[in-house]
Amino acid sequence: MTDVELSYVKHSLYPRLALLALSLFVVGTNAFVIAGLLPDIARTLGAQPGAVSYTITFYSIVVAVAAPAVSILVPRWSRTSLMATGLVLISAGTVVAAASSSIELFTVGRIVAALGGAALVPAATAAAAALAPPEKRGRAIAFVALGFTGAIALGSPLGTALGALGGWQLPLYGVAGLALLLAGALVVFVRDIPVAPPVSLAKRFAPLRDRRVLMTLGTTLFVIAGFNIVYIFSSSVTAQATGGSGSRLAFLLLVVGLAGIVGTVAAGHLSDRIGNRLNVTVFLGVQVLVLLALPLVAASLVGTAVLFALWGVAAMEVLVPVQHRLVDIDPATSGLALSWYTTAMYVGIALAPPLGAAATGLGGAELIPVFGAVALAAALLCFQIGHLARRPRTTDAARSASAELPTVAHQS
Known part of the structure; x- marks a missing residue:
């Protein structure tokens, strides 16, 4: 130029x-x-x-x-x-x-x-x-x-x-x-x-032959489901703290969102310093503990806001090292792997409403964060299994795809 x-x-x-x-x-x-x-x-x-x-x-x-x-x-x-x-x-x-x-x-x-x-x-x-x-x-x-x-x-x-x-x-x-x-x-x-x-269909599906990729996509699905089980039903989860006030609920959602920006900004630096595996393990663990603690402060707006802030940081932070893991598995096919990340993300969102509704039917609003914590525990299990899986034989179809898709993914 x-x-x-x-x-x-x-x-x-x-x-x-x-x-x-x-x-x-x-x-x-x-x-x-x-x-x-x-x-x-x-x-x-x-x-x-x-x-x-x-x-x-x-x-x-x-x-x-x-x-x-x-x-x-x-x-x-x-x-x-x-x-x-x-x-x-x-x-x-x-x-x-x-x-x-x-x-x-x-x-x-x-x-x-x-x-x-x-x-x-x-x-x-x-x-x-x-x-x-x-x-x-x-x-x-x-x-x-x-x-x-x-x-x-x-x-x-x-x-x-x-x-x-x-x-x-x-x-x-x-x-x-x-x-x-x-x-x-x-x-x-x-x-x-x-x-x-x-990009041909064969090339699009090539990354799914790698069990490490599948387990990381499973991690994505459960991470997104765990977050949205609570987020989608946040009006029910926080009903005691907000007294049904829409403005108070808006304040709590703002806390989650602003904390999420902090988590997103910190994620890249932490992944470089402590690695993706430890990063994901720590922040998934934090999310599980926070969600299990939510029913204990259900009547307190301040207590709920503090936990929502911790939740927002951990929830958004963990998405970055999960995507980095997909890139690290095989940089040559990372563009295709990250395109599947987007699909896994939306499937996770789709699962959240029926799971949240099931929690409400079984035990009321107090059970919703517990269901979210269980989904996040499943995400942690998938992530650890993915690290134990072995590298498959490389295929030409997968290798040649890297130049055809940009290595990008979306967060939620």
């Missing part, structure tokens, strides 16, 4: 990455804000909170299945078109959900929004890698991934607070409006993104 071209890339890159990060913020907020609005949505629709929580399961299953399907079926589509289409679907589906008067119509709206997320998320991450020069690619991906972290830290608690002030429909309409504005902005400002060559 000439000096002029390099200067253009430098000054135009981060504004475009900011639009991509905002797009992921919309997707994340749309997914996580339901947790804080669950009781109000249930009352309006004449349904049980557990039934409404299952819409999160449907949402996550659609994303988990549709995201890879989109990349297989339309590999040559412009990424700008994919992202804009995804945002329009998110907007339309969210409007349907907000305007619905029945659980069935609400579910349809959530599924339409999920299809939009499935089109948007992989395209946005790939676009971040494609827009940046090689020496800035990692930072570009991390910058865009902050959209998801911001959704947990700010989007969900802000949406919960808005719901307490103006009804649960208000934050959903806000998400829909922002999605539509971003769709137009992407079409205007984020164009001419290089398209990577398609």
